[in-house]
Amino acid sequence: MYGNTGKVLEIDLASGQVEELELDGDIYKQYVGGSGLAAKLLFDRGNLDAEPLDPDALLIFATGPMAGSGMYGTSRLSVGARSPLTRIWGQSSCGGNFGPELKRCGYDAIIFKGKAAEPVYLLLGNESAELIPAADLWGKDTYEVTDILKEKHSKQSKVVAVGPASENGVPFGSIANDYGHHFGRAGMGTVMASKNLKAIAANGDKKTEYADPEGFKDFWQNTLRPQMDESVFCSAIQAFGTAANMEGKMFEGDVPTKNWSVGLWEEGPETLSGPAMADSILVKNDTCRGCGVRCKRIVKVESGPYQIEEGPGPEYETIGCFGTMLMNPSLEAVAKANDICNRLGMDTMTCGSTFAWAMDCFEAGILKPEEYEGIKLEWGDIDTVIDLLPKVAAKEGKLAQLIAKGSRKASEEIGGGSEFLTDSKGLEAPMHDPRCNWGDGLAYAVSVRGACHVSNMTFLWEWGAIEYPEVGLDMLFQPMSAEHKAFGTAVTTDMGCISNSACWCEFPAAALSLPQWVEAFNKVAGYGYEIETMMEAGTRIWLLQRCLGHIWGATGEDDRIGQRIMTPVEDGMIAGSVPDMETMLKEFYELRGLSDDGRPTSETLEKYGLGYLADKLAL
């Protein structure tokens, strides 16, 4: 076994039993690792009838074949489970350091099932696993828990932990890895807390064998690394973080503003960009383990109402969700909101987007202050939002309880405000506007976890940032057009499934050609890929994860994006633009071998070695 260890832990939290599974090498080649492997394990070993927070539901952490290889961007880790927010396949990927550490302990993945009678945490060492009582940790925030476990076991321990929001059943609870890295999306922390699992601390030193160690070393040092170092994207986000060009994208119309209702906010963008952060609250760069890109920001707000101590700063998505979306121009306030969400363990994207939805509802009179403790959420009033964040995590008070449902469920509860929703399948859309790049709309609609831009690489392709002639992605096209978008979205979705399952950050990955992706997989993990078989693995993963959604009730009718995103704005470069979803979806279904109802045909499943799904789908 190369690249991977071939070993998976299966832990029954109810009984405390720990079992070590050995996987066949073929499963890795077929499903790559990470979220692909997690989906396969969940299908094979889970009770698919279980509700997301039932004890029977599985929660799976899975790392990728290149974790620990030193290649930039490969230290990510995936978590997969049925989402309590969307009720379909949920996956979340996180940078940081836990992926390589899991492998250094001797495992590629951990499957959690059951629910512990009392709170516990898992202590991982070299091929060892011990459940330890954690009643004293319950209720503590993610930073506190991380500090305590590092102090108790080793400063070298790598920690993942949930916070109070997850403990309280907020359906968008996150899992923190060493403070600032978060599995934010789809409520994976909520699933973890529902099992009374507070944290995992890992510290190992086992080595991973590579298929061609000398060949990989040479390939990395003399080809891939220089290419990544010289990459336009890697160097830009190293200098200014993921929000490096936020202001530029705002003028282009790509950054959602005022809950997606405004095309251009002339007064706001300058204060919210990566360069603005560099000029104000930035202390230094930080990084995921072994990554030379160093795009992470460490910030400090020394004075004023938004003081925070030195710590992880907000990423692009958070700056959008607590900045432009709320018409809040204060980067310091965004940093404060980010710090609170990090500590309490909440997804900043669903949280900020739900506040934006609520502001629209208050403005339209759908939500009334007299019915919500006299509180009125208004555009730009970030102070009220910040005051409410701890209450959302605690589900205290009527308005906080509403926000704590996420926007779609909140809209369903009040029976209004659906015109302001920005989700697909219950997951609020990321901060790239499909009215600016129509393919993003299709990519969000057909994403396996709901609106998502990182389980596909569509946005990078559509911006013109990447092209891959080997798979036909070198054609000319217009961003605000349906032409070529179904094909481009299909191919870039495959690529996203591959990179996501490899637990590989898209920015360094985008610096390489497809033949280089293949060569990296083969030298590290010995998958024996060619471009065609690698891309087939991407399609296979997408189909499996989509079919889990079908099994859990999703249909083609859910391949839609929020009504607000389908409403044109009147200003800026995207004025009047609405993606032609009907045309793109029809072409996409045909390309993917899907029936009119959005489900794959039997022939499609057989083609990708997924015939085992047919019975579950009643095909």
Add this chain to the structure above:
Amino acid sequence: MQVEVRFAGLFRRYVGEQKKVFDIPDGSTAGDLLLLIGREYGSRLPNNLWDEESGRFHRSIRIARSGSPTLDETEALRDGDEILLIFALAGG
């Protein structure tokens, strides 16, 4: 004829200017304008963004006419066009 180019975001940070009016011959294309911009500001840009030898920007640099989609490099410009220089980088 004259066109006004707006630099935003990271590109503005690199070039140190927000707007610039270019005098260009009638019939100039979007590609001609990109070349002019590169020649004027290339020395202020990271090496990987502008290649002086080939006179080409990295493929992530495009231009758009204000209020309309991205321009193909062969597309003719018009007198008075307001142009936005787009740098295809953001996100995470």
